[in-house]
Every structure is written in structure tokens, then in C-alpha cells.
């Protein structure tokens with residue numbers, strides 16, 4: 001038996017709805033496979049936990065998660081809890097505590113899903129965006145001086161280290177090498193930002209020497225948004241800073257049809273700690289409890305998790321099932337359908353059982 005222990009943290013809003021759907025799909029994969037077993041433990045951390053205990057997760061949260069093979073995460077954010085508490089209280093401590101420095105975001109237009117780009121159809125926008133997930137613009141350095149006064153100054157310092165940039169660059173080149181096109185685009189803003197961004201460019205060129213079989217090019221982030229929109233087939237693997245990739249991956253998600261289908265893995269490539277897999281979307285309180293959350297992003301990220309665990313076959317089976325279902329028009333309202341979360345989930349489970 002190939003057994004994996006998974007920590008499920010459904011958290012807020014539609015998180016519990018999509019993670020519940022995801023765990024039933026994992027159970028279907030177990031039944032279909034026969035030799036696969038997921039031991040899933042649920043953690044009730046998040047905004048409701050915060051309202052009871054004053055913290056998003058207990059003080060020993062990370063040490064409790066450490067023993068798991070992977071973390072399956074829903075979404076955080078609640079209308080009545082400030083963003084800095086929800087974000088800095090749960091998701092970011094896990095990403096940082098487990099040094100999940102590579103945030104990996106695959107994109108592809110799935111069958112049955114319409115892209116706002118007229119020229120693109122199913123299979124197009126087959127990209128993976130690698131987001132630096134441990135430093136850069138979101139390292140939290142900076143401050144405010146003369147608060148509230150006319151001479152007030154606010155600084156937001158982006159920190160890039162040679163270690164941090166080199167390791168994400170190596171990860172991106174390795175990933176590019178593993179994909180058929182072996183092509184990487186390195187994104188910066190080194191024309192206007194003359195220090196850390198120029199260092200990115202230099203380190204990219206150095207690391208590229210280690211990967212002579214990978215073709216690569218450089219883009220400025222502003223021009224990159226244009227290229228993604230007007231020349232999307234010219235791209236494959238993309239690496240960018242924490243902030244730039246955050247923005248580019250929202251664009252990628254929208255171009256691929258909906259936030260409801262976009263997955264992400266927060267990866268510790270060295271495998272010292274569990275990696276964490278989650279849909280890109282947030283807690284979506286506007287649709288919470290209505291049973292119409294799109295579970296596809298949460299299924300796709302389960303496929304990413306399976307790949308990470310070395311279960312490539314189960315991962316491919318899950319994605320084939322998802323594509324069969326979207327292709328047959330069983331879609332939630334965010335992607336133009338009338339199906340519920342449960343309709344889509346049941347259909348994916350059926351497709352898993354009837355697949356070969």
C-alpha cells in the first residue's frame with residue numbers, strides 16, 4: 001500500500017466546500033487504484049478559530065503539521081477579520097515556516113471553458129508560473145515615519161538575496177527542462193529598479209549556464225502582461241518575483257477562464273518539510289454556502305499534490321477526469337454553467353471510476 005498522510009486545512013468561506021469536494025475525489029482515486037491510501041486529518045484553523053481563540057492556529061501548529069506528507073489548504077479571509085490577521089496568521093506562517101520558496105501555478109484552458117482571449121481555446125495558455133515565495137517585495141521590511149503628518153514617509157523594501165534568487169532560478173530552469181518546450185521566460189523590472197532586479201538578471205544568466213538545453217529569454221513585467229495577452233503561445237515556463245508573479249498569475253487565471261479553476265502549490269523543493277497545495281482563489285464569501293463554488297481549482301491542485309508525492313499516474317487520471325467533465329459542459333456558474341459543486345464533484349468521481 002502506498003500511504004500518504006495529508007493535513008487538510010479547509011479554513012474560511014468556500015474553503016470547506018471545495019476541500020470537502022477534493023477529499024471525496026481523493027477517496028475515489030483510492031478506490032480506483034486499490035494500492036493507494038490517503039490518511040487525511042482535518043484541522044479547524046482559520047477565522048472561526050480566531051474568533052474563539054484569538055489566533056488563526058495554535059502556537060504548536062507548525063510542529064503538528066510537520067509530520068505530514070502534504071498540506072491541502074482551502075482559503076483564508078473573512079469579512080469581519082482584518083486581512084493582515086487572516087493572511088499573516090495562517091497561510092504565510094506555513095509558507096515561511098516550511099520554507100516553501102517555490103510557488104508553482106500551472107495554467108491551461110480546460111475543455112469546455114471559454115477564455116476571454118478570442119484566439120485561444122482548450123489546451124492553449126499551457127504555462128507554469130513560478131513565483132518566488134520567500135522574499136522580495138513581500139518580505140515585510142519597511143515602515144512609516146512621521147505618521148499622519150504632512151512629511152509622512154512610508155517605505156516598502158524589497159529584499160532579494162543571492163541564495164533566494166539562485167534557488168528559485170534553479171527550480172524554474174529545472175521545471176522548464178522537464179516540460180516539452182524546455183523554454184523559460186525570466187521576468188523583472190530591471191530597467192526602472194536598478195539593484196535587486198539587475199541582480200535577478202545577472203543570476204538568471206549565471207544559472208542558465210547550468211542548463212544549456214533550456215532556451216530562455218527576459219521580459220520586463222509590464223511588457224509581459226502585453227505578451228501574455230497578445231502572444232500567449234510564445235510562453236511556457238515563467239519565473240518572477242513574489243509581487244510580479246502574484247499579479248501575472250491573476251492575469252493568467254483570468255485568461256484561462258476563471259479564478260475558480262486556477263491551482264497552486266507552495267513547494268519546498270528540498271522536501272525538508274511538507275508542501276502545501278491550494279486553489280488560487282480566496283474565500284469568496286459572496287457565494288459561500290450556496291453550493292456553487294467551482295471545485296476544479298481544488299481538484300487540479302490535488303493533482304499537483306499527487307505529482308509532488310510521486311503519484312504521477314493518479315495525478316494524470318484525476319486531470320483526465322476533470323477535463324472530461326468540463327469538456328462535457330458540467331460547469332459551475334463562474335465558468336458559464338448551471339452545475340453545483342456537488343454535480344461537478346459527482347461527475348469527476350464517475351469519470352475516475354469509468355476511466356482506464
Ligand code: ATP
Nearest residue numbers: 076077259260281282283284285286287293294334
Ligand atoms: P480574498 O481576499 O480571500 O482573496 P476575494 O473576495 O478578494 O477574497 P476571491 O475570494 O478569490 O477574492 O473571489 C473573487 C471573485 O471570484 C468572487 O466574486 C468569487 O465569488 C469568485 N470566485 C472565487 N473563487 C471561486 C470559485 N471557486 N468558484 C466560483 N467563483 C469563485
Ligand code: MG
Nearest residue numbers: 077281282283
Ligand atoms: Mg483576493
